Amino acid sequence: MHPVLKIVIQRLFLGLLTLLVVSIVIFIAVNSLPGDFAQAILGQSATPEAVAAIRKDLGLDQPAITRYFTWLGDMVTGNLGISFAQANFASFVGTSAESGSGPVTVLQQIAPRFQNTMFLAGVTAVIAVPLSLLLGILAALFRNSVFDKVANVGALSAVSSPEFFLAYVLILFLAVLNPVLPSLSNIYSDMGFGERLLRTLLPALTLTLMVTAQMMRMTRAAIINLLASPYIEMARLKGLSPMRVIVKHALPNALAPIINVIALNLAYLITGVVVVEVVFVYPGIGQLFVDSVKIRDIPVVQACCLIFAGAYILLNLMADVLSIISNPRLRHPK
């Protein structure tokens, strides 16, 4: 078997194991939240009987172990379950007629939101990754110059500011003072691609500011680290231009750490942009997640957690594989 393939399989297996452990942690954490769905949805009108009725209907009266294995079994078979958020209405209508649409599944709840999140992450990545690579390479090329310092200070100040602050600054300059972009990013399914892209730009720019610093500085550091190596000196002695030395000779060997940092930042874009979503009213999975925690929609919360964990594991796996491929010594072991 090809060694790369072997590593991939090994990593996949480890990833699944991690996911299993994460699933236990998720289940315990979610179930130790104070209050439950029945209480949350009934709010001021939670009488003991009503709470008990809803609990029974949703299977919340079963012991935790039973619920965990039922859930795990469903997950393995790809059944994400029924979302509580709408389930209670179908169950408590009190009329006998057949429901028009049937219960809302977790998949139906999550799928459109996850697509939106992937779209935002995609737009951000398309802007941020080339930008930070370019800035990193230029900073390495002109290291200790004014450009290097300005780029570094700029990127570091951006990443050090809270997300909502960056978001408001961008809204102030690009939506309020110079109305070029909309401050509301409420995209919806029947929106054209152009409109959708336009509305996604402001949150994407905010996130770009958040993730650029790390990727740019890693690129710069990894390249500079190599510039002291003998083979770079050789290339320079051959009379190659500094740009060519960096792009052709240094960059390929610096790829591994850069890829790892990019993967981490992409995972962040998929899982951790709740604040940006709230500020721009972007219907992503983060808002759904927070809403679901608030109303104790446990199936959605658990599915979101698993998706987030899966995203981290998968992106890290991809980063590892890509690093191996970028390294000839690992690609062709003797």
Next chain:
Amino acid sequence: MTRFTRRGLLRTGAAAGVLAATGLPLRAQATRGGRLRMGLNGANTSDSWDSRTHSDIFMISAAQGAVFDSLTVVAADGSLEGELAESWETSSDAKTWTFNLRQGVTFHNGKPFGADDVIESLQMHVGEGVKSAAKPIVEAIAEMKKVTDHQVQFILADGNADFPYLLADYHLLIYPAGQIDEAISKGIGTGLYQVESFDPGVRFVGTRVDSHYKDGTAGWFDSVEIIAVNDITARMNALLTGQVDVINDIDFKTESLLAANPMTDIFEVTGNQQFTFPMLTDVAPFDDNNVRMALKHAVNRQEMVDKILLGHGRVGNDSPIGPANQYYFADMEQHAYDPDKAKFYLKEAGAEGLSVDLSVSNAAFTGATDAAQLLQASAKAVGITINLVQEPADGYWSNVWLKKPWCACYWSGRATEDLMFSSAYATGVPWNDTHFENERFMELLVKGRVEFDSDKRRDIYHEMQQIVHDEGGAMIPMFANFVGAKSSKVTNSGTIGNVYKVDNGRVAERWWMA
């Protein structure tokens, strides 16, 4: 035009249909067309067209305000009008109510509207395992009878002169009989706008139906879009950048931005929304009325209005009946911050050096924790130690409210005196958050329900307000205004409803493009 008295309309609602059909003279300037875009909060992924679950402005605006109708409606000026009911009459004991329904009305799916729809829609709110905030209203109906296809008769267990008012509740929407489940999943009503798309917790779009019984009096927009903007700053930005035309609940700290912008203006009405600190009157030390009176005189109400509401409200007087109610007792002696009086009551109670716990969280109302701190400081000057117990916002209504002896709370207020007192002050009702019990009060409550004479009712409700003010367990330091902001692109008649936020949630119906 002369304003119809509420009571006159109540007894025989014959004029109500005419009133709705002719419309107010101001509306003559209104023109059809345009798309209304609103940015509202209170949206959640668990939202649906099931009116029994509605509790916040987003779904109230979309459902009762656009897609669905009720039997009656509280007009912007506070008078009661017929919506799907054209007129009504009652027996002298206020027990039997006959409603004549509007003819020729159809649901969005083409089904004609009739008496069966009314009966089945109301029955949604009662029954085994059903949870609905309107349950007490419908449960009070002993019998519902279909007289003809367009006439229904309700026989109440106990007389209630306010009954038509109660039917205007935003939970009591009329769905098509036999298709209620479908209507809930798709949003099929008789309202001015039919559902074009609805994404729970995100967005609602409705388009104006081609012909409607309110044509010429309401429903001026071609389409309505309501966007869920739960973040207050995002709402302000959306209005300032012209992406929405109307928002609710503005941020007082930055309201000057809206005021300074020529394209936006703020609208505000004083209603019955009240921020309260209920004490359980059967738990020591609050079981002693002298302690309650001491605390009522140890709170600086004006300071709270100035600092918590930033002026957008008025001081409360420990009675839940507010200026939006008809029999509001405006001349009742005002409880004020008075350290001497507070000390006097403390001495009477033999409770000098009183130390009490106050459970608080911002889940109760915006600024509740700050308000509690102000209360703590003003009470300290009187010699009362208040220990603030910061409670988690999560589960506040299930674990703290009604359970802790003293906590923070809010009430949106109720359209009628009877409904407010019956919900929260009557002996033994589940939401009696002060465990208040008073014989004379209960006597008056029952008497008021069947009294049609306006002067006598005024006397009854004034006395009840006085009792709650003097002996009740609720400290009600402030009434908060309903505040919203709009773009100059949309306009209204100048009268804005004060029962609930943003014109009682009826912007789509009553406003138009300027």
